[in-house]
Amino acid sequence: MTYKSQSVAKLYFIAAIALFVAQILFGLIMGLQYVMGDFLFPAIPFNVARMVHTNALIVWLLMAFMGAAYYLVPEEAETELFAPWLATLMFWIFLLAAGATVAGYLLLSYSDLADLTMNEMLPTMGREFLEQPTITKLGIVVVALAFLFNIGMTILKGRKTVVNLVLLLGLTGLAVFFLFSFYNPTNVVLDKFYWWWVVHLWVEGVWELILGAILAFVLIKVTGVDREVIEKWLYIIIAMTLITGIIGTGHHYYWIGTPEYWQWWGSIFSAMEPIPFFMMTVFAFNMVNKRRREHPNKAATLWALGTAVMAFLGAGVWGFLHTLSPVNYYTHGTQITAAHGHMAFYGAYVMISLTIISYAMPLLRGRNAANPAKSQTLEMWSFWLMTISIVFITLFLTGAGILQVYLQRVAENPQPFMAVQDQIGLFYWLREIAGLIFLVGLVLYIASFFVGQDEPEPAVAD
Amino acid sequence: MAQAFTKTMARNIFYGGSAFFFLLFLALTFDTSGQLPSRDNRAALDGPMGETIAKGKELWEKNDCIGCHTLLGEGAYFAPELGNVYKRFGNSIDGIKGFIASRPKDGIPGRRSMPQFNFTDEELTALAEFLKYVSEINTAGWPPSDNG
Numbered sequence: 306m307t308y309k310s311q312s313v314a315k316l317y318f319i320a321a322i323a324l325f326v327a328q329i330l331f332g333l334i335m336g337l338q339y340v341m342g343d344f345l346f347p348a349i350p351f352n353v354a355r356m357v358h359t360n361a362l363i364v365w366l367l368m369a370f371m372g373a374a375y376y377l378v379p380e381e382a383e384t385e386l387f388a389p390w391l392a393t394l395m396f397w398i399f400l401l402a403a404g405a406t407v408a409g410y411l412l413l414s415y416s417d418l419a420d421l422t423m424n425e426m427l428p429t430m431g432r433e434f435l436e437q438p439t440i441t442k443l444g445i446v447v448v449a450l451a452f453l454f455n456i457g458m459t460i461l462k463g464r465k466t467v468v469n470l471v472l473l474l475g476l477t478g479l480a481v482f483f484l485f486s487f488y489n490p491t492n493v494v495l496d497k498f499y500w501w502w503v504v505h506l507w508v509e510g511v512w513e514l515i516l517g518a519i520l521a522f523v524l525i526k527v528t529g530v531d532r533e534v535i536e537k538w539l540y541i542i543i544a545m546t547l548i549t550g551i552i553g554t555g556h557h558y559y560w561i562g563t564p565e566y567w568q569w570w571g572s573i574f575s576a577m578e579p580i581p582f583f584m585m586t587v588f589a590f591n592m593v594n595k596r597r598r599e600h601p602n603k604a605a606t607l608w609a610l611g612t613a614v615m616a617f618l619g620a621g622v623w624g625f626l627h628t629l630s631p632v633n634y635y636t637h638g639t640q641i642t643a644a645h646g647h648m649a650f651y652g653a654y655v656m657i658s659l660t661i662i663s664y665a666m667p668l669l670r671g672r673n674a675a676n677p678a679k680s681q682t683l684e685m686w687s688f689w690l691m692t693i694s695i696v697f698i699t700l701f702l703t704g705a706g707i708l709q710v711y712l713q714r715v716a717e718n719p720q721p722f723m724a725v726q727d728q729i730g731l732f733y734w735l736r737e738i739a740g741l742i743f744l745v746g747l748v749l750y751i752a753s754f755f756v757g758q759d760e761p762e763p764a765v766a767d
Numbered sequence: 768m769a770q771a772f773t774k775t776m777a778r779n780i781f782y783g784g785s786a787f788f789f790l791l792f793l794a795l796t797f798d799t800s801g802q803l804p805s806r807d808n809r810a811a812l813d814g815p816m817g818e819t820i821a822k823g824k825e826l827w828e829k830n831d832c833i834g835c836h837t838l839l840g841e842g843a844y845f846a847p848e849l850g851n852v853y854k855r856f857g858n859s860i861d862g863i864k865g866f867i868a869s870r871p872k873d874g875i876p877g878r879r880s881m882p883q884f885n886f887t888d889e890e891l892t893a894l895a896e897f898l899k900y901v902s903e904i905n906t907a908g909w910p911p912s913d914n915g
Binding site for chain 1: 777780791792796799803824829830831835840843845846848877901904906907909913915
């Protein structure tokens with residue numbers, strides 16, 4: 306750690322990991338409710354567990370992105386953070402808002418929460434992933450603006466690197482597109498159309514800029530490859546991301562009342578969306594192969610390579626699987642979507658978060674470069690357990706999805722939704738078992754922060 | 768080759784390409800806005816049931832229906848698609864109202880069950896009218912089967 310103010314990132318990373326645990330626990334509850342429908346009913350209905358599962362994910366990823374920015378922006382800009390106190394203050398506001406919101410989900414009925422937070426004044430609640438009370442959304446805007454101001458001022462007064470500029474661009478886009486969450490017309494088609502401007506333009510647009518910038522930063526650090534080379538790759542990857550991804554939004558406009566030409570625009574452009582992810586894989590492996598130093602943090606390098614591979618598989622391959630409109634006609638809104646969602650989010654955004662945490666945390670905790678071997682070994686075990694589990698979760702959900710599509714939509718006598726769900730229960734059980742192994746991986750991950758801390762760092766063979 | 772393709776060129780492709788395709792996206796959005804009135808069933812929103820439908824959408828959101836169901840294929844995959852439920856229930860407002868009103872308070876042992884929301888008759892009508900309105904949106908022939 307070169308600059309004192311980078312240490313504020315530690316708070317963000319710790320909170321991110323805590324919320325990650327909450328996300329997984331509620332995921333396991335939901336998974337069980339899929340096969341034991343009355344589990345925890347009516348205390349924690351499925352929709353409540355799902356809100357906690359998805360909202361905790363979103364918030365912890367945002368926490369990790371902010372932590373990443375507070376860590377890497379000063380280092381790239383070669384100057385202290387503009388206002389470290391503001392970063393600390395915003396952390397507590399964000400954490401408090403997130404905590405209060407989750408408490409609201411769990412302790413109140415959703416409609417009471419809507420009344421309590423005066424949703425009727427500016428109704429924004431009750432839409433997928435945007436379930437947060439309007440006041441929480443306003444809080445997110447305040448936190449995001451203060452954060453952008455802090456990061457922006459730091460970049461302005463320091464060295465302007467490509468990594469910093471791309472990161473800032475991604476984070477600005479994140480804040481700007483979030484504003485569409487306040488637009489909620491009665492017209493369902495318009496509602497859905499602009500809802501995707503938050504959801505799609507986040508995860509298949511500006512978030513990929515953030516992902517690319519963090520990956521580039523870590524690769525510069527662990528491989529020692531010339532910055533010029535890495536920055537060129539970064540530009541070309543994010544160019545392909547936005548060139549394919551913006552019009553690729555069209556793959557959500559097939560069946561929601563929008564004109565049918567979107568089936569062409571959406572199919573053609575989103576079929577190209579795997580390209581930037583494939584380039585990212587080639588990029589990461591190339592840089593590691595051409596490394597000019599042996600960085601002692603093997604775990605961080607593993608996470609970086611893992612991100613590149615799993616983002617390609619989850620977002621690229623599993624996305625392509627159902628993105629062409631003639632295929633999507635049958636798969637839209639089934640477990641196929643869920644399968645893709647799980648591996649894409651894990652591969653792209655969970656893994657890049659764990660990459661930067663893996664790289665930065667040892668330094669934030671006062672070590673020279675890396676955790677001791679014992680700790681890294683445990684962390685790498687957790688990498689494999691979580692990653693293999695998510696692959697199996699995805700495969701089981703894909704199996705469930707294929708059967709669901711056939712029985713409910715394709716077979717000669719299509720069957721009702723619940724009749725089909727009863728027949729594919731085996732896949733949901735297998736998914737739940739894979740989820741439990743994921744939890745074991747997560748426990749090992751957390752344990753890796755506490756083992757061998759008094760042992761020396763692995764030697765650097767430079 | 769490595770020399771021929773410079774970082775500046777990569778940067779220009781990024782800025783130029785992103786700007787171009789974002790503008791194209793805005794143009795398509797503009798065109799879509801022009802076509803929506805003939806597809807999105809806004810006549811129902813402007814008609815005599817408009818206020819009831821708006822009330823129905825408020826209730827739909829206030830009770831997080833999307834947390835279990837899909838609507839035009841978007842939402843959660845725990846409970847049936849509702850974009851076409853009006854048709855599935857034989858074009859019956861009363862059918863929808865009766866189903867929602869009759870959910871058991873403590874659920875069904877061992878099975879998934881919709882919670883009992885204790886809606887008034889007026890609220891049930893609003894929800895059902897909202898679902899009827901959605902079912903009359905032109906969705907390009909989706910879903911493939913009435914089962915959703």
